[in-house]
Amino acid sequence: MRLASSLCHHVSPLLGLRWELRGREHLERDRACIIVANHQSSLDILGMFELWPVMDKCTVVAKKEIFYAWPVGLAAWLCGLIFIDRMNSQSARSVINDATQEIKTNKIKLWIFPEGTRHNTGEIHPFKKGAFHVAIRSQLPILPVVFSSYYFLSAEEKRFDSGRILVTTLPPISTEGLSTKDVEELMQKTRSAMSEVLQATNSEIQLSLAR
Structure with missing residues (x-):
């Protein structure tokens, strides 16, 4: 993943995207934890690649359909992603x-x-319980990560402009x-904590755009 990150690090500047990380100290600590992040678009992957040098050792839970989308699926498998069947909750729990x-x-x-x-x-839309069951069973802390909204992206308008994204890592939540x-x-x-941060960072960006 660190190799993939170094290769993909140049994609964001080409697209005009600027990722700004806050709360770096929570993300760079050498410990196991369950990271939960809001999910807005495929651009989230680019944001994750920006964070990988900070996170160092990290893997991702992904839907199994990605594995069959080669060559992306092969690359994801080589990077150690954990593939789950979202339609089979028992199987997904067993894998994790x-x-x-x-x-x-x-x-x-x-x-x-x-x-x-x-x-x-x-x-931020309602959560599924899987990540929180895993955190409690393993007694690992939850580490929330919030990406500000992709205001520059609109599927309806077929619009993709340059933009700035604030990425905020909150303090860990003990289980x-x-x-x-x-x-x-x-x-x-x-x-609740993630929604509060999302609203604050969205307001900050909108204010900077209005200046």
Whole structure:
């Protein structure tokens, strides 16, 4: 992934995209954790590549359909992505559970998009519970990452302009001592914190554009 990051690092400038990272100290710590991030478009991948030199050891949970989209799927497999069947929750849980011990042992960060589906609407949509079950079962902290809205991108208008994206890493949310009955509360706490940051960073960017 670090190699892929170094190769793809030049794509964003060509597209006119500027990624600005805040809360770097939370992301660069050498520890295992469950990263949860808002999911807006395929551009999220470019944002992740910008963060890889900071995260160092990280892998991603991705839908299994990506594996069959070669050569991208082959590259993703070689990079160590964890492929799950989103239509089979039992199988998905089993795959992630099998990977959890290695993640803890080798201090690898596990990146999950809890919304599941991409939504470039300027808000964070309801989360699925999978990431939070994994965090609680493994007693690993949740590390929220928020990408500001892609205001420069519109599928309806077929518009893709240059733009600035603020990427904010929030302080980790501990799962120590929590059980499965705490999943809902943990999920809502995380989403609330991320939504607040998204609104703030969106407002900041809109204000800078108006100047």
